[in-house]
Structure formats: structure tokens, C-alpha cells
Amino acid sequence: MSSETLLYIIFAGIIALLLALFQYFRKGKNMSKLNMFFSFLRFISVFCVLLLVINPSFEQIQLSVEKPNLVVAIDNSTSIEHLKQNTQTLNFIEGIRNNVALNEKFNVDFYTFGDQLKVLDSVSFSEKQTNIHNAFKQLSQVYKQSMSPTILISDGNQTYGNDYQFVNSFYKHPIYPVILGDTAQYTDLKIQQLNVNRYAYLKNEFPVETIVVYNGYENVNSKFVVSSNDRVVYSKDLKFSKEDNSKVVHFTMPASKVGVSKYKAEITPLSNEKNTINNTKNFAVEVVNQKTNIAIVSDFSHPDIGALKKSIESNEQRFVSILKPNEVVGQINDFQLFILYQPSNRFKLVFDKFKALNKNYFTIIGVKTNLNFVNNSFENYRHEISNQKEDYQAELNTKYNPFIIEDIGFESFPPLHSNYGSLHFDHPIDVILNKTVHGVLTNEPLLLTFENSGRREALLLGENIWQWRAHSYLQNQSFHEFDDFVGKLVQYLASNEQKSRLRVDFQSFYDGNNHVVIKAEYFDKNYVFDARERLNIIITEKDSKSQITRPLILKNHHFEVNLSGLEPAKYNFTVKSKNGNISKSGSFEILEYNVEQQFLNANVSKLEQLADNSLGTPYFIANSSGIFNEILGDERYVSIQKSSRNTIPLIDWKYLLAIIALSLGVEWFLRKYNGLI
Numbered sequence: 001m002s003s004e005t006l007l008y009i010i011f012a013g014i015i016a017l018l019l020a021l022f023q024y025f026r027k028g029k030n031m032s033k034l035n036m037f038f039s040f041l042r043f044i045s046v047f048c049v050l051l052l053v054i055n056p057s058f059e060q061i062q063l064s065v066e067k068p069n070l071v072v073a074i075d076n077s078t079s080i081e082h083l084k085q086n087t088q089t090l091n092f093i094e095g096i097r098n099n100v101a102l103n104e105k106f107n108v109d110f111y112t113f114g115d116q117l118k119v120l121d122s123v124s125f126s127e128k129q130t131n132i133h134n135a136f137k138q139l140s141q142v143y144k145q146s147m148s149p150t151i152l153i154s155d156g157n158q159t160y161g162n163d164y165q166f167v168n169s170f171y172k173h174p175i176y177p178v179i180l181g182d183t184a185q186y187t188d189l190k191i192q193q194l195n196v197n198r199y200a201y202l203k204n205e206f207p208v209e210t211i212v213v214y215n216g217y218e219n220v221n222s223k224f225v226v227s228s229n230d231r232v233v234y235s236k237d238l239k240f241s242k243e244d245n246s247k248v249v250h251f252t253m254p255a256s257k258v259g260v261s262k263y264k265a266e267i268t269p270l271s272n273e274k275n276t277i278n279n280t281k282n283f284a285v286e287v288v289n290q291k292t293n294i295a296i297v298s299d300f301s302h303p304d305i306g307a308l309k310k311s312i313e314s315n316e317q318r319f320v321s322i323l324k325p326n327e328v329v330g331q332i333n334d335f336q337l338f339i340l341y342q343p344s345n346r347f348k349l350v351f352d353k354f355k356a357l358n359k360n361y362f363t364i365i366g367v368k369t370n371l372n373f374v375n376n377s378f379e380n381y382r383h384e385i386s387n388q389k390e391d392y393q394a395e396l397n398t399k400y401n402p403f404i405i406e407d408i409g410f411e412s413f414p415p416l417h418s419n420y421g422s423l424h425f426d427h428p429i430d431v432i433l434n435k436t437v438h439g440v441l442t443n444e445p446l447l448l449t450f451e452n453s454g455r456r457e458a459l460l461l462g463e464n465i466w467q468w469r470a471h472s473y474l475q476n477q478s479f480h481e482f483d484d485f486v487g488k489l490v491q492y493l494a495s496n497e498q499k500s501r502l503r504v505d506f507q508s509f510y511d512g513n514n515h516v517v518i519k520a521e522y523f524d525k526n527y528v529f530d531a532r533e534r535l536n537i538i539i540t541e542k543d544s545k546s547q548i549t550r551p552l553i554l555k556n557h558h559f560e561v562n563l564s565g566l567e568p569a570k571y572n573f574t575v576k577s578k579n580g581n582i583s584k585s586g587s588f589e590i591l592e593y594n595v596e597q598q599f600l601n602a603n604v605s606k607l608e609q610l611a612d613n614s615l616g617t618p619y620f621i622a623n624s625s626g627i628f629n630e631i632l633g634d635e636r637y638v639s640i641q642k643s644s645r646n647t648i649p650l651i652d653w654k655y656l657l658a659i660i661a662l663s664l665g666v667e668w669f670l671r672k673y674n675g676l677i
Helices: 003-028 033-054 078-082 086-098 100-105 132-142 164-169 303-312 325-334 345-357 371-377 466-476 480-493 604-613 626-633 654-673
Strands: 057-066 069-075 107-113 117-119 150-154 175-179 188-196 199-201 205-215 220-228 231-240 246-254 259-267 280-288 292-297 318-323 337-341 361-365 381-383 389-396 416-419 423-425 430-437 440-452 455-461 502-505 509-511 517-522 535-541 547-551 559-562 570-577 583-591 640-649
Touching (some): 003 033, 033 654, 069 086, 069 132, 078 086, 086 107, 086 150, 100 626, 117 132, 132 150, 132 164, 150 604, 175 604, 175 626, 188 259, 188 280, 205 220, 205 280, 220 246, 231 246, 259 583, 292 325, 303 318, 303 337, 303 466, 337 345, 345 371, 361 480, 455 480, 466 480, 502 570, 502 583
Parallel strands (some): 069 107, 069 150, 199 280, 361 455, 509 583
Antiparallel strands (some): 057 640, 107 117, 188 205, 205 246, 220 231, 389 416, 389 430, 430 440, 440 455, 502 517, 535 547, 535 570, 570 583
């Protein structure tokens, strides 16, 4: 409180006192006890009112004790139950709950994790995937400030995600792994990996590569068998020893029937094997009878050409040829799509042929493109010529209609080098990507498509798209997202099918552990995306004929439904619109595979390394009692006393109003009682 406010309070007290004395002792009134009491009550009332007018503020200091957090992260995956550690785990969790000293010293927070981190509700050991790295990444967002030692209850077997043993780079708390399982080595045969293409072509053969691994000390014999519909289609005898403990089996199989063919690869179990689930792997191949041939036409070499070829051929249904302009005319009917890379005057004969045959093509314009030739040859648009260059980044147009586009982080991609100048179009266009310069949207297209006279065309206004593919790999450790984007564009351009108002995006088969997601788009009669429509999917299991109906949820300018809860089987489905009376049908198959049941024991080495890197201590579940004593005795984990200083205005003090009301009420009552009113 300032000295000025204190003077106001003293002055208010004097005024209140003078007013009270003036009221009851003017004109020679006697100094009776009753008048003195009345004067006191009037002084209290007036003084409190003046205090409210002055409204002084008071500082209040509150002391609090903040306990450290103890984070308990529990592996809720099916591998825990598979290793028969579920009962011990539940007992250990109950031991933490019932430890009085631990709960007095710490704020104990329980979490479970599998695919995602969740606040503990129940422990069911039912998660089909394990991502320990992601669990710590999410915990690091919650526990940034206070010291939070962490008990990790897990077998250490991670099915996907980044290596978790180095999470100390962003998770700055000691980690105490409680290891579920043991280090015993069991005799085991397993199919470590099976590589096969997703697609094969009718009347061709597709390759299969299988890696079989043996853990043991004795010389053993086994048999590798591949079967389809209970019929053996391939087999091979294998011998293993302690030194020769892995075999790579290469073979090819015929693609004789269109559709999805399901196979089971199995290595015959040994008599003393503890885990036989990892002896089997299911896989499937979709046999197609159509192959798309695509030609990239260029009269000079550029990294973009190789990147496009790799990206397009990531889909086994597509084959890319790289041609010079003078090689195209004689082979023009052999290809469904042409990619014209930075055309020049040498492309004149090619363009004349395209116009005559109404061929689809994808044009890429860069700094080496002859814009005069483009303006004279292309009848649908003109590019302003400024002889200046610019670097443009991309921004996704979420209202693009012809097909579903996922945002794969276009805004973070490196800029494309291009010519400066605007485009002028004679026909309506569909913009996929817009140009931005230093984060400012230019309202100029960077990538677009359009249709004219039954022909589909696309135009990319920039070179160095190879950097986009490389950046996508750095961001996702995979080319899949970028290749899928290019594949959708190529699929759209290579087809002349009429637009459909309902489009459905799905895969022919799904691995049992992956998300089974079906996406759809619905357009009105003007082919504008209609978010008001309601879509439902009817799914029928082929064998039992049982049906389920689920709604598709609107999400980022498309509809989607997650069917991950379905059991492995073959399914037919129909997507129906509620108001438009339009439907699309298809079929898919969910393959049976549980990666969590492929483990024999705990990953002790990684959990020990995790503890060492984070300055914690590992414990086996069978000898975990010492973890409580260590954590309780660690001097790093102490409670902190905190003080908070709050400034409280007097007007917020409700008791002052009660005092004013009480003093006025008592004064009025006594005056009434004594006949003074």
C-alpha cells in the first residue's frame, strides 16, 4: 500500500469521526453511553463507505508445497500378455497405488501406451502396435518444467517408430525401465521378413524374397512352405546351425488369376519351439491385367526426370520410358500419358501429333523452356514473358475437385525455380497448388489440371521437383507420401473416364495391424465438393454375410471412415449418398497378422541403454521392489515450497459490506427501540 493511499485512509477516518460526532453531539446533546455507541456505529458505517471509495489494495502472500511428479507409463500391447507378464504387471501397478510413502512424496500419474499415449483408464493388453518413442514425445509436452522421474513398464519391443533408447535428447527426466520378460534364449525358427510386390501382372511371374532366422545351438532341419487355399504352391528344405543361422529364400510365382491372391508362408516349427506364431506370415498380391505406359519426353538431362520415373514406377502397374522428341512420333500409340519436360522448338512435331490424336499430357515448364514456342503451340493458355526468374513455394488448394489430394506438407517443401510472369487461360482450370513467395500467396497457380475436348492436361510451372521428393523422404523416412501424390496425378491424367460425382479411395487389401481407412468425395451437379451430403458405408463379410453400416465423417474436404476394428476376412462394401441417391461398390481383404506376437523375450539391451542414457536404473519385474527405495531416497526428487504474491483490492472483500449493513442495521434498530425515530 502506498503512502498516498494511507493518507487518504487517515483523512477518511477523520471525516467519518467528525460526521459521527456532529450528528450526535451537536446543540449540546449529552455525552450519554447510548449516544457514544450511536456515534461509534455511525463512524464505522461512514468510514467503511469511504474505504470502498478509496478502494486500497493489499498484498497477500500464499505459500504452497509442490511435490515432484512420478510418471508411470505402462505398455498396453498384446506382446505383454503373449509373454505371460500381464499378471505381474497388474500386481506391480497395484503396488505403486498402495505405496503410502510414494504417494506422499510424489504426484503419481498413470498412463498407458501402444500406438498412442493415453491417461490410464484400464489395462487390457490389447493394443496391436507399440511406439515407445512416440509415448515419450507426448510425455515431454506434458512434463516440461518440474522434475518428473518416469517408471516405464514394458518389454521394450517396439513395432514401429524412431529408436526410443535416445529419447533423452528431448525427454529430460530419469527413466526407470521395469523389464517385463527375461533374457533367456529359446530355440526358435521365425520368418524375419517377407518381401513381395503389392501388384503383379496377369500371365507374368512375381518375385518373393523371404528371410528365415534360427536362434539355437543345435543343427536342425525344417521345411519352408508357401500355400494358397490349402494347396502347396512352393516348398524348400532348409538346414540351420549355430553358425549358419539365417537363410534367404528367393523364388517366383505365377500370376494366373485377376484379383487379390492370398498366400501363407510357413517354416515348419521345431519340436521344442516355445513360440510358433512367428513361423507364419500371410501376404497377398493383387493381379491386374492392365499396365500403364508413360513416356517422359525431354531433349536434355535433369534430376527431375529420374525423380519422376522413380516416383511413378513405385506403383508396379506403371512403366516409364524416357524419350527424345524425335523418338515419340513412331511410338505415340504405345503410351497412355506423356510428360513433356520443358518443351522447346524440337517438340513441334510432337504437339501436332497430340492435337491430331487428342492425347493426354503433363507439361512441366522451367527456366529452360522456350516460352515463345509454348505460347504459339498451346491453344489453351499463354505465359507472360519477362525474362526474369523467381523461386516459388507451394500452397495446397483444399478445394481441388477432380480427385482426393492429401496435404503432404507442401508449404515446407523447397521452392521451385521458374519464370516470372502470369498465366492467361481460355478455359476453366482446377488448381492443385498455388504459388507463394516468402510466405505471401500470389493467387497464381503452380500446379493445375484442366479438361478440354475430352483431353486431360496438367501443367507444373517450376523445375527441381526432385528436391520435393528428397525433402519428403527426410520428413517421413519414406518416399511413399510424395510417390502417392504423383501416382494420383498420373492416374487421373492417364484415364479419360468421365467425372463421377462420388469417388471412393481404398486399397484392395490391408495388413491386419494397419489402419483400415476408406475415403470418399461427393460432388454436386456442377462438380463442386458438397460437404452437406451424408455418406454411409454398408460392409458385408463375404463368408458370414453379416452386415454393418457406418457413417463417413467429413474431414478436410473429403469423407472418411476408419474400419480398423474389423476382423481379418474378405469384405464387400457399398458407399451410398443419402440425398443424391448415388452409390459406389468395391471389395477389400484384411490380412491376419499380429506383429506383437512375434517376440520371444524382452528387449533388455535397449531398455538398459535407455536407463543409462537418462540417468535412471533398469529393474526386472521379478526383482522390482528396490525401485521404490531408490526413488524415495534419491535427493533429486524433493518438494519445492513456492510463494505467490497476490494484490487484492478492498472492494473484493465481501465482509466490509457485511460490516456496513450490520452497523447501519444495529443503529436503526436501537434508535427505533429508544423512540428516536
